[in-house]
Amino acid sequence: MSTSPSAPGLGSIADAAPSSLCAREPRVPADRLVAEMVPPPRFDSVRFDTYIPDPNQPSQTEAVHVLDAFAAGLGGAQTAGSGKRGFLGFGKKAAKTPAGPRGVYLDGGYGVGKTHLLASLWHATPAEPSLKAFGTFVELTNLVGALGFQQTVQTLSGHRLLCIDEFELDDPGDTVLVSSLLGRLVEAGVALAATSNTLPGKLGEGRFASVDFLREIQGLSAHFRSLRIDGEDYRHRGLPEAPDPYSDEQVAKAAYATPGASLDDFPHLLDHLARVHPSRYGALTDGITAVCLTDVKPVPDQSTALRLVVLADRLYDREVPVLASGMPFDRLFSEEMLNGGYRKKYFRAISRLTALARDAKDLVGTRRAS
Structure with a gap:
């Protein structure tokens, strides 16, 4: 009916x-879940130079510069070996060891353009699309559910970059699952980038998200540099x-x-x-x-x-x-x-x-x- x-x-x-x-x-099918781990249609054409920073929020301009350098730093060759592959951090020269930040976390309220910047990072990273992945936290957990944990690790370990939008901090079980997955990917030399929501009871619209995120991902916190992005919801700015x-x-x-x-x-x-x-x-x-x-x-x-x-x-x-x-x-x-x-x-x-x-x-x- x-x-x-x-x-x-x-x-x-x-x-x-x-x-x-x-x-x-x-x-x-599971193979579609993998193939679709790219920025969604709304963010097909976004780039760092299409992001319009609020002139009253200098943190937005700073985030663009830092992420642009981070993307450029992911263009060097990698060598195999249990997390001992070369990793490029926030500079433009290859690091000889995997020490230092392997990822970046975008901290801010809704509507400040975090997804735009995350997708721009994906586009700017000099690697074939098949070597970088973009998805929401929910899509990532769905991928684990479809492929299984070990197969997901194998599927993503060859990637240069994994971008996770809206990392869920309000589901302890899924958070531990994805934290474990990211740990394995870091060992394989995969660079990480993430945005997140706030934990239950946090009323600051992102104000506390950085601390919460770094705590919830447990041993991975040392691999992330946090970038605070202040501002109002751009979807309603002047509209x-x-x-x-x-x-x-x-x-x-x-x-x-x-x-x-x-x-x-x-x-x-x-x-x-x-x-x-x-x-x-x-x-x-x-x-x-x-x-x-x-x-x-x-x-x-x-x-x-x-x-x-x-x-x-x-x-x-x-x-x-x-x-x-x-x-x-x-x-x-x-x-x-x-x-x-x-x-x-x-x-x-x-x-x-x-x-x-x-x-x-x-x-x-x-x-x-x-």
Whole structure:
């Protein structure tokens, strides 16, 4: 049974009907998980020179310079041998030993451009794409789940660089797992770069993240240099407020008028996400040009909220606009959620969905080309 709402006045012409995310149950093979460990589409073209530092935040300019030098330092030859391979740190000359920082940690609140800088580092590192990997913490844990720990170590050990976005500090089990994985990769000579969220109960939007990150990765802390990136959320810097939600009829008509759009009832979509592993949320949106949602309302519980955060990340990565009716996105999460341990994730989701809502405003009034 379809969970997509009908479009008032548009009939039920099969070839004109939008698709439904709720009708999709993607299967993602392990080799795809490995092949897709590259910066997502939104960050395909970002580079250090496309990052626009806030002139009031000198730490942003400093981060660009340090990361640019770090990337340049990863261009030398490596020699095999149980962690004794040559490693280039923050200078541009090859180090004869692996001593010193093998990685960099970007510390800052949401929306200061950490992912932009992390992706720029990946692009700037002078190595073939197959020798460098980029993924979120969730994607990395999913890779371990699909391949197994030892196979993941073998798969990534030949890489020059591993970039981990949104390192999860709020799941002790997964943190220990990934910390162990990174330890093995450091021994193999892999350079590391990471951003992270804050631990539960930390209210500083990144203020305490550096200390937490270095403690949680246990013996790896000596291999990381921490770069503090201050600033406000760039997605709202000087931009208008998010558009008000549209009516159900406007959303449905836009979905029918936009080739490649999906149309779903928001509560049904939340139910469907519970039946799809978060590692498949990217595949869930394959080929979708716009996500149209009716009856948006506050999420009912924390598990549902965390799944929605992952979907918001995948939509944002892929630059898929989101058109919605119902409540505005800044009312998705309860006050209790916004004041709890996962508050940074929820604020990030609100920030990203708001940006995608702005991107979707031109869909209203769109007419399908004949």
